[in-house]
Amino acid sequence: METGTEKQEKWYESMTVKMVLLAVMGLMLLIPLVLINEVIGERSANAETARKEIGALWAAAQTVTGPVLNVPGTKVVANDGSYVTTTMHILPDVLKVNGMLAPEIRYRGIYETVVYDSDIKITGNFIIAGYEHLNDYIWQWDKAYISLGVSDNKGISDKAELTIGDAVIGAIPGAGQTDLFEKGISFPFPLDPENLGSFNGDFSLSLGLRGSGSVSFSPVGRTTEVALSSEWDAPKFTGNFLPATRDVKDTGFTASWVVTHLNRSFPQVWEGKRYAPADDAFGVDLIMEADHYTKAERSAKYGVLFIALTFLVLIIIELRSSQRIHIFYYLLVALALIMFFSLLTALSEHIGFNPAYLLSAAATISLLTFFFRSLLDKKWMVLLISGLLTVLYVFIFFLLAMKDYAFLVGNIGLFVLLAALMLVSAKYKLFKA
Numbered sequence: 001m002e003t004g005t006e007k008q009e010k011w012y013e014s015m016t017v018k019m020v021l022l023a024v025m026g027l028m029l030l031i032p033l034v035l036i037n038e039v040i041g042e043r044s045a046n047a048e049t050a051r052k053e054i055g056a057l058w059a060a061a062q063t064v065t066g067p068v069l070n071v072p073g074t075k076v077v078a079n080d081g082s083y084v085t086t087t088m089h090i091l092p093d094v095l096k097v098n099g100m101l102a103p104e105i106r107y108r109g110i111y112e113t114v115v116y117d118s119d120i121k122i123t124g125n126f127i128i129a130g131y132e133h134l135n136d137y138i139w140q141w142d143k144a145y146i147s148l149g150v151s152d153n154k155g156i157s158d159k160a161e162l163t164i165g166d167a168v169i170g171a172i173p174g175a176g177q178t179d180l181f182e183k184g185i186s187f188p189f190p191l192d193p194e195n196l197g198s199f200n201g202d203f204s205l206s207l208g209l210r211g212s213g214s215v216s217f218s219p220v221g222r223t224t225e226v227a228l229s230s231e232w233d234a235p236k237f238t239g240n241f242l243p244a245t246r247d248v249k250d251t252g253f254t255a256s257w258v259v260t261h262l263n264r265s266f267p268q269v270w271e272g273k274r275y276a277p278a279d280d281a282f283g284v285d286l287i288m289e290a291d292h293y294t295k296a297e298r299s300a301k302y303g304v305l306f307i308a309l310t311f312l313v314l315i316i317i318e319l320r321s322s323q324r325i326h327i328f329y330y331l332l333v334a335l336a337l338i339m340f341f342s343l344l345t346a347l348s349e350h351i352g353f354n355p356a357y358l359l360s361a362a363a364t365i366s367l368l369t370f371f372f373r374s375l376l377d378k379k380w381m382v383l384l385i386s387g388l389l390t391v392l393y394v395f396i397f398f399l400l401a402m403k404d405y406a407f408l409v410g411n412i413g414l415f416v417l418l419a420a421l422m423l424v425s426a427k428y429k430l431f432k433a
Helices: 004-013 015-028 030-058 193-198 292-300 303-320 327-351 353-375 379-401 406-427
Strands: 062-076 083-090 094-108 111-125 145-149 161-164 167-170 184-188 202-212 214-217 223-230 235-239 245-249 252-260 269-271 282-286
Touching (some): 015 327, 030 094, 030 111, 030 202, 062 202, 094 214, 094 282, 167 184, 202 214, 223 282, 303 327, 303 379, 353 379
Parallel strands (some): 062 214
Antiparallel strands (some): 094 111, 111 202, 145 184, 161 202, 223 252
């Protein structure tokens, strides 16, 4: 007759019960995985704060709007002589921008971001014929001025001078009005109302502009052409319009845009604060490609896969041999696998993601190989587990390196792995009725 102790041992050694316990343990191990993800998110937020602080000291992301010809005006609206004031905004007929961005990595502590210094050449021309009496306003041409909007005046690094017609005009701070943009510079350009017919509106402006992260341009020309080049090899083209042509290489990129007045959401001339040209801006972000925090967060999402596959291999080993592995050892193995993601994040902040992944994976595989070598009797078991972990870490690394095909390749890999497990379990009849 079986004693209570013998029944208890059989109950404890039941593989079905053990698998249930491992499933419960796997669910509980989601807690440390979530905590690691939160730590990664917190470190990523700290990095973003550092980037903003660097941008605040250097110069923020820049959006360039203009130049725009502004003419103050008044209109009588009642018999008692009361009147309203406004400003007419005349956009360039042709606007051409040529810019070269010189990127630079800046650090705050262990965090890094990309800033740039740029040399921008703006040319074009204004046409004012037909706008002399717009909407019955009395336009004060002698108080006209040209304004250029920039997001952060701190980034203007050179003396900006506007050449228009035969005049060379130095810039003064401020946009002159806030109808179009909040910040910028302006150029006094009084016009003689009697000689508007002979107005020569050809202009050119050289501007040294610093910024961080991105630069954009508003399509204020009837025809706007923008050409940018840089040594940065990881551009992200953003805004309302994509480049007409672009060439991205390891040595840098070139891109050009062509936008007409028919493509945008505002007219060529209006008065007052009706439209915001910056809403249609386009440009480029100088991104830190495959940010190591993003990769670390993506890799941590595979934590359950690492644990589940390792548990399955250990269960198969138990079923195929007389070797029994205590559930406590399963827990230690899972904790070592989870520790990989924390170690990866910490190392990647200092040496970059790829070297950190290599070191973390090698350390984890070596630790588990040594552990199983002292735990299991047969060498083939240790080699099987080490081989599985190596293949798994290599597979995840390639998934993280991929962009467009990561989801597809990941699903194919998991399907092949599931098929292999099904074939092994069916061939060796691991679970018998």
